[in-house]
Amino acid sequence: MSLDFLSAFLIGLAGAGHCVAMCGGITTMLTSSIAGERKLNFSLLLSYNLGRISSYAIAGAIAGLTGSLAAKSIGDHIIWLKVIAAVFVILLGLYIAKWSFLLNRVEAIGSYLWKYLQPFSKRFIPVTNIKQALGLGAIWGWLPCGLVYSTLTWSVASADWLNGALIMAAFGLGTLPALLTLASGFAFITTTLRSDIFRTLTALLLIAYGGYSLMIALQQIF
Template identity: 55%
Template sequence: MSLDLFSAFVIGLLGSGHCIVMCGGISTMLTTAISNNLAQKKYVIVLGYHLGRIGSYSVIGALVAFTSSMAAKNIGIPIAFLKTIAGIFLILLGLYLGQWLMWLSRIERLGKGLWRHISPITKRFIPIKNLKSAVCLGALWGWLPCGLVYSTLTWALASADALNGALIMLFFGLGTLPALFTVSLGTLNVKALLSHSLFRQLAAILLLTYGIYTILIAY
């Protein structure tokens, strides 16, 4: 389990470049949405909506893992099979981050239907007037369709335990935190590094390798 948590954290860290491309604009927009009277508390507010986002990841991870645990118990789906699915998605994620095969973009479209219903609610919390509204806005943002999130959710699925699934997504979210937090505060040099093609391709190769390793270990 500790290896799964560490792996989830590393996946979030390596996938940060993708996070910046997909969500960097949102991060900047959320920062500019902070009310003027909260400018001195900007760091706390920014951290608040990122923690809200990570909280949503944990909830989704728990729901997915609970579903897979019921399937494993009632239908008899072997855990090795679920681990294999997780490995395959890691490979797809590596190909996606390296921009060599974009199949995960098709999976991202599956979440757009739900996001169409959630996105209008975000307007209720803009401009951000207090820490509570920042956390709520981040929690809604956590449901934004993302291939990186969906790939990591297969790890939660393979855990077949609600608590473990929540922890896996928690550590994944913490892995994405350094990049998105700094981008939210306007640190452009971090954005340039993580968005660089060399970093992205190195991360892609590491994820590809780990995906293959996961499949081998499953059997």
């Protein structure tokens, strides 16, 4: 299972450009002080990310519990969940490389829930304290995202609520480098994480890992 944690972390890291696009605006906002001065406010930034990763972990726990219930119902057929998870990793690699956008359709499904949650985020803006930052992060963790949904399939396949939560927590930690370097002003690192070369290399690694996982799962079936 440790390999799943590492894979989830790498998925978060590989999606640097996507994470910056989705959450970069809020991260930039949190680097400002209460008075509006442009300076780094790590307490708010870390609280926001803690709230966001906590929501990922909760979603992972729910997914893992769902997989556990499915395993009790379908028995050995649970291996098909691993097949689906492997396929999603391949699709994620294609998505990150911008070679296929099938995951956009999956994101569209999550938009139905998001339209009800998003209005609550306005209650925490402008962010002036840690509680508001935690609340905003907790809500933003449910933003429709192909990276999140792809990783959630691994939580389902784990068939365990704790492992599901830890997989998503590992994913959340993987997203931190891009967002923290953006907030800290390390333009070189942020630019590297968003570069075409980095994106293509990580996409190829994800596709290769997804293909390997798919092969192993199919061998267990047949």
